Amino acid sequence: MKIASFNINGIKARAQALTDWLDEAQPDVVVLQEIKSVDEGFPCELFEDRGYRVETHGQKSFNGVAILSRLPLEDVTRGLPGDDEDEQARWIEGTVIGDKTAVRVCGLYLPNGNPAPGPKYDYKLAWMERLKARAEALLAAEEPALMAGDYNVIPQDEDAKRPEAWRKDALALPETRAAFRRIVNLGFTEAFRAFHQGPGHYTFWDYQAGAWNRDDGIRIDHFLLTPQAADLLGDCQIDRDIRGREKPSDHVPIWITLDA
């Protein structure tokens, strides 16, 4: 089972780039972030024509997440528990039925949090607290489960080309990194680091100032796996070449394979 995560920065602007990548990469499941569309505006037929069922959790203009799956998908829920007042569409989860076992797949778009300090950063940290609570519940179930998406967290200095440029940024502040570690350290496997060590691995390059051409990137899209999912983990890769194509998102896909 191949599962990918991709922050597409607008589904309408990315229809061609996304379907081109889908046709080549052939993932069984994709979690999408920043669809920037209401549910009714999402071009489901693009994906249904390719054999994927589509589940969206959208909102107008901003945010928005979705799951595409060509395997059976059950028990889809929308919204991260813990705050009934939160109207931002940043969380969707569902159970994918593999040939061998079922996997609970959670797709997330963690708040950016800039400028920090400030109310947006407070929202980011509060959201991470709620994420931790959901993560604890996933672990308690003792089943294959994963949380994948745009975490807006640069875990360590080695995850940025120019770490000094991010020192005071909400993506890299010590408090952000500590909140991320508190979740990972509950017992999750960060899939990419299970296979690849050291600097030079990025999932995002800013549109500005020729960041892609200078390889001035950051690694902020991650997969966290429960122990039962980690037992099935076969590979994890970043499709970085996508960033050099026509009309790209500023993020690229990251994917894993599971023996599930």
Place this chain on the structure above:
DNA sequence: ATGACTTACCGTGTAAGA
């Protein structure tokens, strides 16, 4: 260097992203 791009909106500019 209050910059640089890119997206979506009902807009002829603004907000948000990271």
